[in-house]
Amino acid sequence: MRFHWSAVGDFLPMFWDGLLVTLQALVLGALIAFALGLVWALAQRSDLRVVRWPVTAVTEFVRNTPLLVQLFFLYYVMPEWGLTLSPLTTGVVGLGLHYSTYTAEVYRAGIDGVPAGQWEAATALSLPRGRTWTSVILPQAIRRVVPALGNYVIAMLKDSPMIFAIGVLEMLGQAKQFSAQTFLSLEPLALVGVAFVVIAYPASLLLRALERRLVR
Template sequence: MSWSWPFVAEILPFLIQGLWVTVKITLVASALAMVIGLVFAFAKMSRVNALRATANVISEAIRRTPFLVQLYFLFYVLPDIGILLAPVTAGILGLSVHYGAYISEVYRAGILSVPGGQWEAARACNLTQRQTWIQIVLPQAIPPVIPPLGNYVIAMFKETPILSAISVLDVMGQALAQASYNYRYLEPISLVAGAFLFVSLTSAALIKLLERRLQRVD
């Protein structure tokens, strides 16, 4: 099968539309994953044994099971108990929870990197627990973890093709729809691969630039 530029021109608007859906899903899921990850990190470092143990068990369960299985559970199993999620909603929720479990470890590493003297200084200044976290710990813990967080955003973006398994019309979903309808897979899949490669390389370069700037600030 030879390459057909007319076919490319025909399907390109659908792929661009799907790529925009992919980007929006990635951005929303990334924001939610960072919040979920922070909640998990706080819970894992809690002084309450039951809360800490529960957070560790849930986090490990999420990290040790495949994302596709979790996605199927959200989309196909939850309706059996009366919880019906739209494909995009299930995809965003699945991505955010799955990567939130990984991001929690990044946050935890950043928090543990704060010198113990900073905690003691906060106590000496009679700062409350909330003031210690907001004014002392988080401002020092967050900047070092920005590059790893950026890498997880890229990983989430590359994971979105799995959402086509639950009929999300992201860029991969659109490509598969056009390929099956026209019985041509060369152009749609090649264009999707090129789109993912371009966006991933561009994002990685931006993260590298941000990392260098943060190092200069330090």
């Protein structure tokens, strides 16, 4: 099997299009995962069972079912109930929803790690509940879990090729389409593999540096 450098040049326009879609899905999906995960974490600490139990059931269900099944459900089943989304939007929502259940556990661990004295000090100062959360608890909790949240961004990057199953042409999707057109698989897949490493490895180094800085 020979490596054809000319095929790499032919694939590059499709690769850049796929890279843009991958980054869009990653960034938007991560924003949804971070925001929604915090909502899940706070709801699971609610004093109201009518709030706590349904949220716990939903997050456990989503976390224990495959991402691919969830993508198929959102794209093929939800339109029958009147909700139709574009493939890319469905992929973003699917990634964000799936990983929000994991970030919720990260937030929960961070909140539980805040010393009890912080809660007691806020109570002694007669701070309102909302002010206690926004000014005392969450800033400390989120600072503790930033490295863990970053790890899920890398995991989301590696899971982003799954959105090709619903017709989104991200990097791997473009590589498969190029292979179908030219019958050359090695070159596009090698370029996509290198791209994942180039994106993920520096990100992991930045997360380690951030973790060391936060520890200090």
